[in-house]
Amino acid sequence: MTLRTVLALGASMLAFGCAQTQESGPVAPLQQAAPPVDVETYPAALFHQTTSYSLGASSGYVFSAKDGDILASTDESGIFNAVTLDETGAVTQLTQSNDDAIYAQSFFPEDDRILLTSDGGGDEIFHVYVREEDGTLRDLTPGAEVRASVVGWRGDGEVFYVQTNERDPETNDLYAYQARDYSRELIFQNDGKDIAGLSPNGRWLALSKERTNADSNIFLVDLFADEPAQKLITEHQGDIAYGVYDFTADSETLIYATNEYGEFNQAWTYNLTSGERHPLIEADWDVSYVFDSPTGRYLVSAINNDALTELTIFDNQAGEEVVLSNIPDGEVGQVRFNRDETAIAFGVNTDTSPFNLYLAGLETGEATRLTSALPEEIDESDLVAAKIVRYESFDGLEIPSVFYMPKQASAETPVPALVWVHGGPGGQTTRGYSATIQHLVNHGYAVLGANNRGSSGYGKTFFHLDDRNHGESDLQDIVYGRKYLEGVEGVDPDKIGIIGGSYGGFMVAAALAFEPDVFDAGINIFGVTNWLRTLQSIPPWWGSFRDALYDEMGDPAEDEERLRRISPLFHADQITKPLLVIQGANDPRVLQVESDELVEAARANGATVEYVLFPDEGHGFQKRENRITASEAYVDFLNTYLKGEPAQQQEDGGEDIAAD
Template identity: 65%
Template sequence: YSTDAKGEFAEVWRYDLTTGEHSPALKDEWDVSFIYFSKSGRYQVSGVNADASTKVSIIDTTTGKAIAMPSLPAGNLRGVNFSADEKTMAFYLNSDTSPSNLFVWQLGESKAKQLTNTLSDAIDQNDLVESTIVRFKSFDGLEIPGVLYKPKQANSNNKVPALVWVHGGPGGQSRTGYSAMQQHLVNHGYAIFAVNNRGSSGYGKTFFHLDDKKHGTDDLQDIVYGKKHLQSLDWVDADKIGIMGGSYGGFMTAAALAFEPEEFKVGINIFGVTNWVRTLNSIPPWWESFKKALYDEMGDPATDGERHRAISPLFHAKNITKPLMVIQGANDPRVLQVESDELVAAVKANGVPVEYVLFDDEGHGFTKKENRIKASNAYLEFLNTYLDK
């Protein structure tokens, strides 16, 4: 079983059903994401969330030694499985520049065989960008990590516009790996800095809880300081930095425009909460098991309603002066359409440009490829119009 009760990170522990004894099985300097075994138990496969990438280790339990893997492209392994005779291993490999592909490997051979090529024939993989892990100091000196994508054409003589990307959650994590949406924007000349603000998972439980009941304040300042870091890079146009994100990241986008109205030039709110009072008071039945954890982090509306109103961008929309795009699913059970309707109307009343894209056949997130494409093209058109002009 997995627990972080014994330290900062999730560890794997063993429980003996006969003796009732608990003992450590596997730990690392990061969260151990998974552990499992081949059919006979000879091979142990484990994965660690190492600085926003998955590090997989395979051990021969008969010798205790790691299995030497064949030469592979850079990326994150997942879905490792062994054949019944334990002579063949299959796995998926995903990277910044390639969606997941299926490989098979005969143990001991020098090369693995790639069985699929899932990247579109219309895309040259050489045009895609590998990320780098970057850290910066926030307002209080706390070190904040992030995943940075630099367009190939960017340099000190050709500065590019940039976007701070905020992940969902609260408590999510931006990780390395293939993102068609991010690569599309980077390919069109926009740098992306996916900031893992305080409260993000993957960096220990202390870091994870630093934003408890401080949402829209301390974590928002991490995002602002992420923007300041972008401005320090000689290949970024310091006057052309926007913010975007989905779900909780959509909230942070709207919060940035409402509470730090001069920091970002534009914002793209994708399925984002803007009224925490309504959201926390209308939790659907299937969220019931998650409600206590959410209340522990966000606060109980019975006692923290005033703070929820104070951090909700909808109630402070009069402060928004920069162009805004809102993406909404008509069937969203978490962020009701009325919430985005109200935000869009309020910002329009300020005389501020607002683009509103409503998907009649989506909920909280995209399920249809054609809608993802439509949204990605909408992001690009909006940014070309209002950020890189």
């Protein structure tokens, strides 16, 4: 078979952190297929010709001081670069990289200099740059192995903060940079905790530390003290997860997350002077984030409501919510305030349309769309909105899932299907536009995004059900995803595959190795295949997460037998179904050798395996040309092995190529 080049399912796999989920309602009934609808099928190029936008950081100046232009990053050129948009949506290009993605962070407060970040080909060694007003770039954090990020600005605009691991690869120290000349001062030498927030006046530093994957703490440091010391403010018994949302605009209060009082993260306040605590936001789902506007007039918050983020902007002065109009139903996010807090920029993402940017006045809430992310050549009515479904696993546990049914499917014309496995451990498949999923669905593949036990968003009990049980009970949740699909009207029960990236890629390989008769084909995108090696090769900047990760997955020095048992590499002789493996050569999380060895072992067993290596990508692919070729490759591979369409096949069952 000719070999394909493929896109990653997302940049994040091992996104370790506290996340929860809820007890669901009744199991959803099996889907009944609607009457089939003829739709135009589109090439992957059109789905990925969508122009992605991301606004500058919420902790920075996103609106220019000079003319009010909006700072953003966009991949309109094929890879992310920094741009500005005016109030009509007109774009001005600020950077022109063709190789490494560049992400806009913040304007300077008094001029049009800009803070940027960029890594090298997806290696995640991010540096902080200044773009001068003449367009030249200056690296503020040089060093081949130095990894840095922007923390934010002091309220007076004279100082910005950067964290960097230049002193110790395993931890981040905090530096204060003078805006006028970039001179800097080390203001906090870290001991392995995470820098979680800094008050606007520059006095209070919040640190977080995971003790286990279920238990964490918050520490405060008074940087104005003669001898700054860390103060534990979350002393507790048992397993409770704490996290930092933000400091209030007046620098008097810390807003933090805790799951102490139930299944979900609530937002609480801690008064920095008195130590008094009060609940701020309680919901039947996790509170995703909370932050003040720069003056404190507005409070922005969001909850993760059954795989869809619901946002609220509350006007403290008026005592009421800001109601936004002229926007589609969907997920509203990335709210950024202009300098005088009369307007906001934000984005809206729906299942059938990518993230578009909007501008709205806060007095009326009336919004104007600034971007058109979906190509005109795509009729949005041909695309499919997701449904939330639930199915029972082997032990009766309900598995919440995001389901897409092709419009051309019916009982008389059933379609093949895929179980889509998200990254993690601890990730979540959510609602919203995915070029890859919409391309698959448009070409006649039903997709079930299964949130197996261990997924975030459904309560802490659900989240921890897979601890030290990865590749076992959670794998059975995925197996039962196939059983669910077999009963869905409009799905061909004999043509069901599995696809996943990162931890989801591990689950693909595990399914084909440990349940070799369940799925008919699999696509493994930079998935872990040897947990012993992966846990031993954690990048140094993950030092603060190592204990929590070992607590969840196991310590390779102590749990070798179990980690070997769940690692697909050591059981690849059981893989018999067609497999497509995708890998980025610069991946620091799942090393290339993970995929190399799985491919070799499965082929030795006689399995048909295709392997595509991107020499210029890491853990999640940044270049549009790669993503386009990738999605076409998914469909080509699945057309051959699920639909049974003829394709030219290699006699040896596949070969390696390096994607250009």
